[in-house]
Amino acid sequence: MRQPMFRFLLGLLLVGAAAPVAAQTVGANAVVVNDVQMTTQANPQMHRAAVRERVSLANQIQTGTGSRLQILLLDGTSFQVGANARLTVDRFVYDPNRSASEVGVNVAQGSFRFVSGAPTRQRPGQSGIRTPVASIGVRGTIVEGAVGPEAIRIFNAESGLPAVPNADPETATLVLLRGPGPNVPGEPAGAIDVSAGGRTLPIETVGYAAYIPGPGQPPIGPFLLSNIGQSDLAVLLGDPRTTVDVEIDDPLVGDPLIGGVLDHYYDGSGYCNDPAFC
Numbered sequence: 066m067r068q069p070m071f072r073f074l075l076g077l078l079l080v081g082a083a084a085p086v087a088a089q090t091v092g093a094n095a096v097v098v099n100d101v102q103m104t105t106q107a108n109p110q111m112h113r114a115a116v117r118e119r120v121s122l123a124n125q126i127q128t129g130t131g132s133r134l135q136i137l138l139l140d141g142t143s144f145q146v147g148a149n150a151r152l153t154v155d156r157f158v159y160d161p162n163r164s165a166s167e168v169g170v171n172v173a174q175g176s177f178r179f180v181s182g183a184p185t186r187q188r189p190g191q192s193g194i195r196t197p198v199a200s201i202g203v204r205g206t207i208v209e210g211a212v213g214p215e216a217i218r219i220f221n222a223e224s225g226l227p228a229v230p231n232a233d234p235e236t237a238t239l240v241l242l243r244g245p246g247p248n249v250p251g252e253p254a255g256a257i258d259v260s261a262g263g264r265t266l267p268i269e270t271v272g273y274a275a276y277i278p279g280p281g282q283p284p285i286g287p288f289l290l291s292n293i294g295q296s297d298l299a300v301l302l303g304d305p306r307t308t309v310d311v312e313i314d315d316p317l318v319g320d321p322l323i324g325g326v327l328d329h330y331y332d333g334s335g336y337c338n339d340p341a342f343c
Contacts (some may be wrong), residue, residue, distance in 0.1 A: 089122045091154050092138035098303070100129030120154060127151045128175065133303045142192075143180040147301040149213075150175025155195075171195045174235075176211040176301035178243075179203060197236035198277045199261040199284065206255030207243035209298050212236065219294050220276045226288060233279030241274040241290055241298060259284045 090106075094116055101114040103126040111125070120126075120136055128134055128150045135145045136154070146152055156169025170179065172194060179194055181203060194201040196212045211219065216239035217232045244255050256269040262283035266275050272295065275286035290298075 090119050090139075091122060092120050092136050092142075094118045094120065094134065095137045095143075096133070096135040098134070099132035101132050101134045102127050102129070123153055123155060125151075125153060143178075144170055145178040145180075145302055146172070147176035147303065150177065152177070169193055169195070172210070172212055173197060174213050176209070176215060176298065178207070178209045178302050180207050196238045196277075198233075198280050198282070199238045199240070199259055201240055202258035202260070204256040204258070206257060208240065208255075208257050209243050209302065210238060210240040211298060211301060212238050215239075215297075215301055216276070217278075219290075219297050222297075223288070223291055223294055226276075227285065229276075229278045229285070231278070236279055238277045239274060239298070240268075240276075241295065242268045242271055244271045259286075 094101075094114055097114050097116050102111045103114045103118070103120075104111055104124050105118060106121045106124075107119075111127075114126070114134065120138075126134065126136075126146075128146055128148055130148055132148050133146065134150075135143060137143055138154075144152075144154075151173040152175070153171045154169070155171050169192065170177075173196070177194070181192065192203045194203065194208070194210070196210070201208065201210070210216075213236070214234045216237045217234060219239055220226065220229070220232075220237075238261075240257065240259055242255055242257050255271065256267065259266045259268065259275040259277070261277045262281050264283035266284040266286060268275060268287045270287070272289055273287040274290040274294075275284040275288075277284050
């Protein structure tokens, strides 16, 4: 399933290979929906992003209202963000000879989905995502999250959780372990370590989440994110995984790496649909 993606990346990086290289290229834009702005090595000014445009370390990327972006990295890792997001890729170490890699992404705002490439699983815990209030260590997994008002909204809608009256709408972070489960053939079980406020919280069960209300506060959790909560988070990323019958024509939904993986393991509500796998 991953071979076409590697050929895609190799082909686009060979185009213009004679151009001078001043920054490390880490991947390329695979899908651009509506208003996505970024800086690049070739054009350091904020400009409209294009499909197949190279992404390098420290490029500034932001999405507008109703917009989304999917980036494919050279090691097969996929990173996707929803509307009103801001991010940079600030660390990428890839050794193709050893099939090992490390990835670091900084998400300042918005919803995100990180799907580990196979090489990152050779160095579990060395890849991660940073938000303004948390560090998320990734151990071979699919992880989703939101930074900002949507994190607060989803958490506050959950029942049976403690009330948090003064969450910070700029930095509050919700993180969900999407998978894979422990019984997926040939795949290590997904896990994440959420660090904030001097505490590290391991999450090793699919469907469980953590919430950090603001700066200096420890994570709340892990807790099972409800059917509706998981669906709400998926919808922020452009997936029609809701309990309402809707039809969305969006290129992200049919992506073989993202949509195919989630369609296999999850039903329309966002929960794992195959206990033998999850």
